[in-house]
Amino acid sequence: MSNASLELGGDNWAAKDTKLLASTVSDDSGRFYPREFTFARGSNLSATRVNEDGLIEKGYENLLLNSNLFDNGGVAPTIWQKGQNIVTGGQAGYDGTNDAWLIDKQNTSGTYIAQGISKTGVHTISLYAKAGSLKHMVIWASGGDVEEASFLLEGDGSITRTFNTPSASIQRVGASDWYRCEIVVLDTSQIRIYPASSGSSVSGTLGNIYIQDAMLNQGLAALPYIESGASTAKAGILENEPRIDYSSGTASLLLEPQRTNLITQSEYIAGLSIASSATLSLESEANPSGGGFAYKVTATEVSSRVQRSIGTQGSNFVFSGFFKGSGAATRIRFRNNQGEGVFYNIDANGAFTLYSENAVNDNYGIEDYGNGWHRIFFETTTSNSSVNYAQVYCDVLDGDGSVLAWGLQAEQGSYPTSYIPTYGTSQTRADDFGNNNNILAKPVAFGANDDFTFYYEGSFDKDGNNGMVFGGGAAGSGADYKNYLWLTASGMLLKGTSETSMASTTFNQVKNTNYKLLVKRDGSRIDFFINGTKIPTTQASTNTAFTLRSVGWSYSNTVYQISGNIKQFKALPTALTDNECIELTTI
Amino acid sequence: MKVTRKYEFVDEAAADAAIAALPHDEEGNPTHNNGIVKLGYLVVTPATYDEDGEELTAAVLSDVYAVDVDWADGIDESWDDDLVWPTPMGIHSFGSSSAREEYATTYCGLFPDSLYCNPPEPEELELP
Numbered sequence: 001m002s003n004a005s006l007e008l009g010g011d012n013w014a015a016k017d018t019k020l021l022a023s024t025v026s027d028d029s030g031r032f033y034p035r036e037f038t039f040a041r042g043s044n045l046s047a048t049r050v051n052e053d054g055l056i057e058k059g060y061e062n063l064l065l066n067s068n069l070f071d072n073g074g075v076a077p078t079i080w081q082k083g084q085n086i087v088t089g090g091q092a093g094y095d096g097t098n099d100a101w102l103i104d105k106q107n108t109s110g111t112y113i114a115q116g117i118s119k120t121g122v123h124t125i126s127l128y129a130k131a132g133s134l135k136h137m138v139i140w141a142s143g144g145d146v147e148e149a150s151f152l153l154e155g156d157g158s159i160t161r162t163f164n165t166p167s168a169s170i171q172r173v174g175a176s177d178w179y180r181c182e183i184v185v186l187d188t189s190q191i192r193i194y195p196a197s198s199g200s201s202v203s204g205t206l207g208n209i210y211i212q213d214a215m216l217n218q219g220l221a222a223l224p225y226i227e228s229g230a231s232t233a234k235a236g237i238l239e240n241e242p243r244i245d246y247s248s249g250t251a252s253l254l255l256e257p258q259r260t261n262l263i264t265q266s267e268y269i270a271g272l273s274i275a276s277s278a279t280l281s282l283e284s285e286a287n288p289s290g291g292g293f294a295y296k297v298t299a300t301e302v303s304s305r306v307q308r309s310i311g312t313q314g315s316n317f318v319f320s321g322f323f324k325g326s327g328a329a330t331r332i333r334f335r336n337n338q339g340e341g342v343f344y345n346i347d348a349n350g351a352f353t354l355y356s357e358n359a360v361n362d363n364y365g366i367e368d369y370g371n372g373w374h375r376i377f378f379e380t381t382t383s384n385s386s387v388n389y390a391q392v393y394c395d396v397l398d399g400d401g402s403v404l405a406w407g408l409q410a411e412q413g414s415y416p417t418s419y420i421p422t423y424g425t426s427q428t429r430a431d432d433f434g435n436n437n438n439i440l441a442k443p444v445a446f447g448a449n450d451d452f453t454f455y456y457e458g459s460f461d462k463d464g465n466n467g468m469v470f471g472g473g474a475a476g477s478g479a480d481y482k483n484y485l486w487l488t489a490s491g492m493l494l495k496g497t498s499e500t501s502m503a504s505t506t507f508n509q510v511k512n513t514n515y516k517l518l519v520k521r522d523g524s525r526i527d528f529f530i531n532g533t534k535i536p537t538t539q540a541s542t543n544t545a546f547t548l549r550s551v552g553w554s555y556s557n558t559v560y561q562i563s564g565n566i567k568q569f570k571a572l573p574t575a576l577t578d579n580e581c582i583e584l585t586t587i
Numbered sequence: 588m589k590v591t592r593k594y595e596f597v598d599e600a601a602a603d604a605a606i607a608a609l610p611h612d613e614e615g616n617p618t619h620n621n622g623i624v625k626l627g628y629l630v631v632t633p634a635t636y637d638e639d640g641e642e643l644t645a646a647v648l649s650d651v652y653a654v655d656v657d658w659a660d661g662i663d664e665s666w667d668d669d670l671v672w673p674t675p676m677g678i679h680s681f682g683s684s685s686a687r688e689e690y691a692t693t694y695c696g697l698f699p700d701s702l703y704c705n706p707p708e709p710e711e712l713e714l715p
Contacts, residue, residue: 042589042622042657046682061684116706120677189706234684258622260679275640307640311627420682428681430589430622430657475618559616 094178121424126222143187160199325350330401471554496544522575532586622657
């Protein structure tokens with residue numbers, strides 16, 4: 001064969017729209033050239049990753065239309081209704097542009113600009129504003145109930161009135177006269193912006209304010225502004241964008257199966273059922289996504305808790321949630337209503353210590369997410385005929401402690417996957433390998449007598465993964481799918497053209513453990529290496545041709561897929577020496 | 588582009604039969620790329636609770652079995668008899684902006700007079 005080789009990951013993992021960038025050597029020059037690795041997923045709002053800053057990153061939208069086109073001289077497409085205001089663009093904005101708008105109130109009755117938008121669940125409206133001849137602005141939303149907040153656009157800015165909203169805030173933009181104003185709303189069918197002369201009334205004095213960049217996003221905090229037009233705008237993790245994950249400290253391609261979070265308010269903890277007089281307060285506390293809020297759940301008795309029904313289910317689930325100490329010692333209990341779960345002591349310094357557990361299969365764990373936050377999970381049966389609940393008790397020892405809670409999740413399976421945010425309804429994160437197009441644009445073919453070395457570093461998130469580490473692509477795209485390296489329950493099997501067995505070895509993989517795997521063919525011999533050790537290998541039809549078209553799966557992307565993290569993959573057109581293989585695979 | 592549609596079957600067995608009729612290989616492994624979530628019997632009336640969080644009245648569940656499908660390779664029209672169109676608010680999703688927009692657009696094409704597709708005009712009202 002030609003001097004073809006391929007490298008994915010390592011220092012060159014990078015997302016490019018719906019592609020992964022790889023490096024290949026496809027001629028005799030020995031130089032690496034970029035090659036794109038096609039990729040498809042399908043979820044943005046329900047898929048998250050840990051980014052380079054160690055924060056959970058989500059996909060999000062600005063659900064408003066024409067988010068900074070409050071008037072267009074009566075010409076479509078603006079969707080804002082300007083009421084009895086004169087709206088003038090081209091004003092100096094908070095960001096150094098001339099993209100701000102002057103809203104000049106022309107009637108002493110309450111008059112506003114408005115956009116109709118029907119949404120359910122927790123959302124945050126945000127808007128940049130500056131005082132004109134009036135110093136107040138009111139943001140109002142109606143849906144199930146009316147929610148409203150009045151903002152004073154002066155000094156450091158302040159909230160002068162709120163009604164029904166779980167939260168409102170104002171933040172000055174540097175030392176300027178501009179402020180970003182936020183209000184959390186539950187359901188909404190319309191939002192309004194009022195220039196106002198006081199925090200308590202929108203009637204009376206005529207006058208004006210400046211506004212810019214309106215946004216409506218899911219969740220309890222305003223996210224970085226993105227400008228929308230005739231359709232919503234998206235940012236963060238995008239549909240079909242590969243999730244390059246840094247939870248292990250280095251970049252890896254995160255691959256997970258489809259999962260559904262049945263806890264319908266994963267962050268709006270006050271939206272759960274509150275039992276035994278637990279009290280809740282929204283704290284200015286950076287949560288694991290970097291957002292500046294988290295609910296504190298405080299006990300008034302040992303049974304004080306929050307809980308959410310996940311209905312009647314017929315199989316085992318994993319419950320998970322992010323928790324942080326509140327500065328005083330407490331003992332939390334995270335469980336289902338059958339008593340299965342875990343107890344953790346949290347000391348005054350925020351250190352977590354397991355007190356006891358009653359998880360199914362003793363399957364539980366805790367992971368440090370930094371800044372005092374820990375993700376706790378446990379496996380639970382939900383096969384009882386009655387309704388099942390996820391329950392968080394905040395102090396089962398003294399009945400007066402508290403804990404910060406965020407990101408609750410209940411998903412079918414035996415291990416927790418990445419966080420799936422919900423804002424009022426259950427949500428599903430689609431399979432990462434949701435498309436047979438997840439293949440290499442050009443196959444890498446090795447003849448029956450070509451030497452090769454395949455190297456793979458990554459972890460698998462369950463035992464007996466049943467995944468094909470790499471192979472020849474989809475069954476529906478010709479016969480190449482019969483080439484693969486397959487992880488069975490206790491071994492690894494390399495098959496080539498016509499599904500001919502080439503070599504095999506034993507491999508008792510342990511979930512969530514980083515492995516460096518290597519298989520090489522040198523002449524007529526094939527050898528496997530795992531974590532720096534050459535493994536006894538059963539030789540079969542070693543001189544069989546092999547075609548590489550897919551990484552992370554082969555044959556069927558819905559069945560034989562790797563679930564876990566891919567850190568690095570290399571295909572080399574040569575057989576490395578044993579010493580080189582040992583060096584490359586040493587952990 | 589994937590397209591999300593919602594279905595209601597008389598019971599779980601009927602849903603399973605429809606799912607089993609989708610393409611599979613000779614070993615029974617699915618060869619289609621569609622995402623399927625069996626939502627089950629959805630809550631029609633939520634449960635009620637006392638102040639200690641104990642359930643007073645059980646939730647009332649729908650008598651039909653709900654399934655959401657994220658069609659990757661085009662909608663299978665053999666499922667159309669069980670297709671339903673709930674209002675695109677407060678319903679389960681696959682977390683896809685484009686699929687959600689497609690559903691809402693199609694919904695408003697089918698039900699142009701619905702309240703969802705015709706938000707009420709603002710009225711000049713005083714603040715509460």
